[in-house]
Structures are given as structure tokens and as C-alpha cells.
Amino acid sequence: MHNTLVAAGPHFRRGGNDDLPTGNVDVAPTICAILGINTPPMDGRVLTEAMNVAARVPETNTETIEATRNFRSGTWRQSLRIWRVGGTIYLDEGNGSFASKK
Secondary structure, three states: OOOOOOOOOOOEOOOOOOOOOOOHHHHHHHHHHHHOOOOOOOOOOOOHHHEOOOOOOOOEEEEEEEEEEEEOOEEEEEEEEEEEEOOEEEEEEEEEEEEEOO
């Protein structure tokens, strides 16, 4: 779930480290913003926190969604942790486990 994104060039902060989530979906909006290309709404976001522009860091929050399903033989528990960065949602972690009835 966790990958590294490296960006370099005159539009990006040098030697910076950013802990906000990013994804491949963010590459196109970021490149379009650098090139000054107006686009229709698209998935992803401009990675302003990594750039040399005076921009505010987007609001972020995390949320864990949980679900439980009981079966005759036991219980399945599933959890998903998501990050919301501005209007973009990132899947941060997913876990599931089955507990057998004894």
C-alpha cells in the first residue's frame, strides 16, 4: 500500500520529504498544473505540498471503516483505513481476519 514517489525539477522543493499520501492518479493533475494546462475535473490532485509554490497544505484526515459478518463457523472482520487529502481518497491499509467458533 505504501510506495515512494520521487519528483525532481525546478517546480519541486529540493530535499523535501512529504508524508501525505500520493498515487499515480496525482501525476497528471500535477504535470498539467506545472505546464499551465487547464483541464476538466479529473481524479487525483495537484501535489502542491511538494512544489515551490506558496500554497496551503490540503486538509487531511484518516478514517477506519469496519465490517463484521457472522457465519455458522465463525466471524469475519474486515477493516479499511483511508486518508482523505482535500477531495481525494487514498486506501491506506486493509486487514481481514476470520475467527473460528470453538
